[in-house]
Amino acid sequence: MGLLSLNKLSPQIKQYLVITGNYWAFTLTDGALRMLVVLYFHHLGYSPLNIAMLFLFYEIFGVVTNLVGGWLGARLGLNKTMNIGLGLQIVALAMLAVPAEMLTVLYVMFAQALSGIAKDLNKMSAKSAIKLLVPAGAEGKLYQWVAILTGSKNTLKGVGFFLGGLLLTLLDFKGAIILMASLLAIVWLFSLFTLKEDLGKTKHKPKFKEVFSKSSAINILSAARMFLFGARDVWFVVALPVFLAVTFDWDHWWVGGFMASWVIGYGIVQSLAPYFTGKQQGKVPTGRAAFLWASYLTFIPAAIALALHFDFYVQTSIIVGLLIFGAVFAINSSLHSYLIVSYADGESVSLDVGFYYMANAMGRLIGTVLSGVVFQFYGLEACLWISAAFVAIAALLSIKLPTNTSYNA
Template sequence: MKALSGLSVQVKQYLIITGNYWAFTLTDGALRMLVVLYFYQLGYSPLNIALLFLLYEIFGVITNLVGGWLGARIGLNKTMNIGLALQIIALAMLLVPSSFLTVAYVMVAQALSGIAKDLNKMSAKSAIKLLVPAGQSGKLYQWVALLTGSKNTLKGIGFFLGGVLLTWLGFTGAIALMAAMLTIVWLFSLFKLQADLGKAKYQPKFKEILSKSRAINLLSAARLFLFAARDVWFVVALPVFLAAEFAWSHSGVSGFIAGWIVLYGLMQTLAPKLTKKPANKAPTGRDAAIWGAILVVVPGAMALALQGDFSAKWVVITGLMVFAILFAINSSLHSFLIVDMAGKDGVSLDVGFYYMANACGRLLGTVLSGWIFQLYGLVACLYISAIFIALAVLFAGLIKPGSGNLTEQSTAIN
């Protein structure tokens, strides 16, 4: 308690935001698994399940683009509280009889959840830029990796929680419990989040939501294809494949995917050590391209193995573990690069634009995951994943060394 009382007001505010982010992440991961497994249980096709998340991803794109501008104008504490409130409303919308849970209705609820998720993520990721002094890129990389890794570890736990709650409490009971818990977090946040963390000194105009930095545009394109490469086989295709081909239970599917995400999160926290560079040297776009080139081998090799005489279970499980490690390193490198290149004043503008591209990638991957899997199976999804990673490598490799803080420089000039 003494240590906490000695922290600055700004750091305390950031810690509360991080705690909110973690709590939200648990419900977001659990909700994703609940929806996939419950509607598969009801007989929905993989494509229809993918469509349930269509507005979730579309509004994630819009939210990141507009939310970054909004955070710069009103403060990240307010965008965080708005996000928590919207997630509670989204959960409450699902507390209706199953006859009302049509595709269109659930899509609307998921749209609110998508807005909420990206307001929370943008707020937390933007805030970290304000706590690390300029010129300490190594420390910034460690903080970003720790935040991102811990978040994904909790998301993995959320996936497992979703499957367990579906088995124990049923769909409605699970949703009600999560809504109640998140309401407590939201009320605490309303009273404790006071500082306008991240509010820009100048009032950015709406037209400034688009990035003017070549480096950030290239990194955003790389991020888009990196996450499309993951979600094209992970979001819908993989859970349905595990349930249909391996006859795994709800708890088995959610537990396995949860374990994967926990491993992914832990590897993200270790990324600074695994990609360690000489003192005072920060990762560059070239590093992201090199690690991406290594990653592209995994889905390609998995697709070839599944077409051969290898055991499907061995290929999928082993391939997933290797993919988790390499994807985590790539994701951490990208996350560091955007925070490093973003300007401090109005940081959420750059971070919001970047995560808008991230949401576009998730949208593309989610739709293709259901569509391609339904028509051609998991192997086709894996080949598309390899192609997308190759495109991410291309864009990351075009980022020139020393591009950090370009936006901050241009802001100072303007």
């Protein structure tokens, strides 16, 4: 019965399901790997700054990959860039399945570089493909599909965080890595035979200089995205998990569980973002919505920082405050994800989306480095003040975004 139902689906829906399945599988390993690396190397005695450095190449190569990946997607097809991403993640995981004495900072940085390339090839391919699978002019459906893909991905990333903490406890670092690499290899083989070869491949071969967007709306949105994600990662990547482990004396299970719950809730809200931003009134978001929601978000990390400064129910303030931050941030992120796909040119969608996610990766890079440096020398409170400042900049940039997007529900 299930197979018969699948056969009745349109080719577009089938491709969407394959792309989403690939994205889900990749995201599980990506989230688990991040938590494994943070907790394992903290356990080995690495400082917050050293842990942040482990992700430095991951983020740097994410910037480069998004810039080049959109160009490759337009020339080769999004199926190839997605499958290359899956394959590289398997190689990155295999590199970490070595004896513990080989896991030097530099070696892990190189393995993480491959993982960063893989992640952003996969993300760019998935987000670009949606634009091609939704009929032109169906902005409401486009927003809904983007929200579902983005939200479900982040929910599974949260599950991956929990999985990372669980696997580290049950199988140790090496065993967890081998298991994830084996399962992802099965997904990769399935993907090789099911994704359409011409998906996203342009008729003309774009020159490399075309990776830089000529659209002012995309440039502004990209700058806002950079500060938005820098605002998240400045406390999320290193500062928060180490703070929870050291200050509250939480073990791997508790740290992984809290981070997982945060990202799962974040993903659920992302999926539901259309209902918070006017879907029931027959509206899709405009640049004004991006400005308003970023403005709301600005006050949350500032409030948590004040609670820390005045020692006001610190544990409760951090847990509740960051859950609220996650919900509002999720709506901001979903709005941005829709706007970039909407603004992107249909003929060169992967170029525009790749440029935008290059800015996203730059924000993650800035946030990751600051998370280790600022937390080590100034603490979590300083990280949160920087977060508030970054969100405020994102809000100010969003004022200049177009305000005339509309559709008929």
